[in-house]
Amino acid sequence: MATIHPLDPLKPYEITQAATIVKNHFPGAKLIFRVITLSEPPKKELIPFLQAEKLGKRHPVLPRVAQIQFYLDNATQFRQARVNLVERKLYDLTNLDGTHAYVDAGEMQKCEAACLKDERVQAAIKALQLPEEATVVCDPWTYSPDGMNDMSRRCVMCFFYMRLSDHEDANHYAYPLEFVAELSDELTVMEVLKVPSGAGEKMTPVDGNLRPFDRSKIHSTSEYHPDLVPERRTSVKPYNVTQSDGPSFQSSGNLINWEKWRFRVGFNYREGLVIHDVTYDGRQVFHRLSLSEMFVPYGDPRAPYPRKAAFDFGNNGGGVNANNLGLGCDCLGHIKYFNFWHHTNDGVPLEMPNVVCCHEIDDGILWKHTNYRTQNAVVTRSRVLVLQTIITVSNYEYIFAFHFNQAAEITYEVRATGILSTAFIDVGDKVPYGTTVAPGVMAPYHQHLFSLRIDPAIDGYKNSLLVEESHPMPVDDDRSSKTNVGYITKKEYVDHETPLDTDNRSARVFKIVNESVINPITDGPVGYKLVPHYSQMLLADPSSFHSIRSEFCDYPVWVTRHHDQELFAAGEHTLQSETGSGIATWIKSRQAPLSVRDEDLVLWHTFGTTHNPRVEDWPVMPVEKMAVSLKPINFFTRNPALDVPISNQAVNKSVLVTDKVESLCCRTPRL
């Protein structure tokens, strides 16, 4: 049996073991397990292990530790503990009352069932006088505080829709209905409320005040499932990837080796895919890379829509919502899938098959030069290794992928797709904070803001952040000289933890450098730079709950000192949080400003999109791509992809397409 690595996610028997130890600790209690996950070793213990491992030396022994969050009897008693799986010992038992566990898919399903059998809901449905063929569908949402409800209890919002087809995959978002339900922490319906169409109006209990469904809204153009969209283009011919000698990567458990890269794949219920301990050609580059959080606040100010503001990782879990990639057909070529283990509320291991895939793609030309004197062209193609995971959070899909290339660059790509979350609108109406995408269907404006957590290890764990801008040189007094063309870079080290702004106007570059390792060619520190995705930050007013709760959405770049427990940009417990939590709070909480110069620092990049829907995003949205890159900058002594094989037809086996009409037309010059 292969050894377990300290960064391997929990094995199923470890999950069972952890749950058993907690159960034994609370004999007779009804435990509801919310989190059973690897407690990654403290960095100060992990570093000696990883260093010894790389040198092939004997490793220090690190205990396997599980982090467990659970309810004791019911959702008002929230607890956390750690279990040392070697010593079979529970410790660090903590009372988490006042915070709430994330809402999982099982709970969502219970909410749906509770709603649909509720008498007030049934009465509301009856009042709407829906078409006979209607099936009402309920979409539960984690609840974002709006100051109207007491937040000490966990609650869920349910939005109602209908589908007008027997097909279970008919798009119910095409028919938003005008009432909602509020559910308690026991997942029972508390209130069923009519949603007003006007701004400033309040929600009122459903009580004979619902208008019959406007049947002029019935339409047939909002389906996406192939069974329901029979007219499909037939013009796309097959396109296959052949890898006759197999993939270029080697894997062993969660360790991947590919084109001088070496890293370890991790996965947890919350961040999903994590990349650990990244080296290139034997040199350390990054210690840990992960998407730390994402926030999707909606811009419709009418009640109850301010309650739609999802921390998809903190409220729902990124990892637990990862797709089984074998279900769809998400990639071409030779693909390795990774399975990980989650657990039921009872602590029974639950396999999550194919939640991460690893495969190669061709990315066009990597470098080329033609010597115009000899007409000799030298070309290399760019092979890229993709580590991909896809999550479904109700209506939306997010495709998250780390792309490693042969030039020692990493690109983190996000593709947003799926179905827009919709609200009802009267036929003929318009609102200034949403787009009408079908009759009676309004897709509200919203933002998607992501926080990429970059824990660097540029030739070691002590790094600095250098902010560099390009500025014109001082101008000669004699402005008539017309040779005032010089420009230089202004460099400034960041001394303490702080947020920072991006600025394309000064070509501001964020370089993570190691001041102790000097590049022999450039005589400056070795480094990697962040190539940001320029984005609008949060639009919600600073006084709003949205803003208070999503500190990371105020600035595009943050630098902090590494702390083992500071993994999630909006804080550990986001569900119904009402106060600041996350990056800014950590920084404020330090007794004195913490230096990040020549220290173990962490860089956080907030990026995303202000998504004011187009009708083209309906009924399912073509991917919107965002990309952030990490590129070596004076880290090597020359192009690290210089030794990539030259592209040639013997290897490429491309096929020439000829065009008979054209050759006829061009063949006969005549005067």
Add this chain to the structure above:
Amino acid sequence: MATIHPLDPLKPYEITQAATIVKNHFPGAKLIFRVITLSEPPKKELIPFLQAEKLGKRHPVLPRVAQIQFYLDNATQFRQARVNLVERKLYDLTNLDGTHAYVDAGEMQKCEAACLKDERVQAAIKALQLPEEATVVCDPWTYSPDGMNDMSRRCVMCFFYMRLSDHEDANHYAYPLEFVAELSDELTVMEVLKVPSGAGEKMTPVDGNLRPFDRSKIHSTSEYHPDLVPERRTSVKPYNVTQSDGPSFQSSGNLINWEKWRFRVGFNYREGLVIHDVTYDGRQVFHRLSLSEMFVPYGDPRAPYPRKAAFDFGNNGGGVNANNLGLGCDCLGHIKYFNFWHHTNDGVPLEMPNVVCCHEIDDGILWKHTNYRTQNAVVTRSRVLVLQTIITVSNYEYIFAFHFNQAAEITYEVRATGILSTAFIDVGDKVPYGTTVAPGVMAPYHQHLFSLRIDPAIDGYKNSLLVEESHPMPVDDDRSSKTNVGYITKKEYVDHETPLDTDNRSARVFKIVNESVINPITDGPVGYKLVPHYSQMLLADPSSFHSIRSEFCDYPVWVTRHHDQELFAAGEHTLQSETGSGIATWIKSRQAPLSVRDEDLVLWHTFGTTHNPRVEDWPVMPVEKMAVSLKPINFFTRNPALDVPISNQAVNKSVLVTDKVESLCCRTPRL
């Protein structure tokens, strides 16, 4: 014989015919042909033709017209004329004295030869006491005014390098030498000058003042050619694209049909690849798309480097420097190549084979949704049609590609690669406006600024530009409500020709709309939006020649009224231009501000990169990618890619990679 389309580039017999007509007009003169190109039909004549063509109606007959630029006897008499090839008639003869024709590769080669046989150059080489195996190489550059030389004469700068290998493709940029030559319009050496190493020093005639070459600069790490870099990684396994049923596009001459797109490929000596008359599913989208100009100013303020500021299209020609893509191996899969015709200085047609390629790529997921209730995943893959051209301008390569996708989006991608232009530096020295990339080799900071010209035809030729920003809604007086989360878009039509700024902070969007065509779903105008590439604009001081000459580099977005002759963002004649020319000058020259609302407008996007070299860019640079997109925004009534076939394993034929070590390790849960 197939009919010639009015937008087809000149056929070889038309080039011959045009040259003959000009020759006959000037009996006895020694003509030097610089430009013989299609004079595209005036838009007011072209539109009725294209409209009739689309309707399958009888076309109006449009004459084939050549535009010709030539020297009469010598480079001091520059002339332009048009030739009606049907009537065989020369007209519009214009005196272009005071402007200069672009410098072509033939002239560059003459400059090299003239330099290397010049006695002063030979004396300079001798004084350097180069190693015995040295071969001196000369790189001619078009001359950018610096106020030091009289600009009424055309001149060329030559920079000197050496290679220390017999191999003709050895990288001479690894050994920049410290003298330059100035050549006259007769391509003879005027001056040979020592380049000072200090800032503020002047160049002085070479006269016993050259230091012997510092042999400590000799190194072996600056080669890129595979013959000279024997150590190559062998880890990359074959990756092939198979298209068993052939490509999904159909071509007929220069007309391409692919996945509801239809457009015409054009090509000329200057812009290279041009895309004409683009429709999607029968609806007009764009009239003409092209890269209109690019500017590469260097930031080293020392003489003679302010002379390095290349308008690569206006000074050198983008089209004439296009690679023969059959030479390298630039693409995978089924590839159609386009050949076009240039001409010699004598007016003899010269074939340019394979200068544009057309092929498909797979671009990952196009859209996906998993219904979490049924766990049914529906996925489509994104097929993209690539129209690509690659140019070599001395040291650098640019890969230009239009990507058409199935969601009716066009992305224009630029990849910069090739070799850095270098200057000498003393071993141990540093400069603040450049990076030392190898011993004695300094790569100066510089910018690459591109101008994409977008001539839209959104459902017709009369369009408007709508600038839209996302802003928070006014905040309630009671800021304690904490529901101040609403945001809306502010829309403003642009009335007159003007430059505009990008602004990610307000998520500023540039929409080209047709106010006369209302989307029935959104009840607003149909449109396409520009997704810009956020870039730093020109750094050179406004008083400098660089700034005066490159008006388009002041702002990232410009809108003008269409004029047939306004194709090039820095003006028609850029070589050694000393005054403003191009977009801003056109706008200033109008008698009154020109409306661009509901008019035939043109949108120009300036984008690029401030390229402060990394040592990783040496000796050949991994591609730096930039991308600009044009996306439908409420142009259709739903996702235009909804009908793309569903991705499935029967078609994809992906191969599962298994990992024996892992399966062992995970198989045995134990407690």
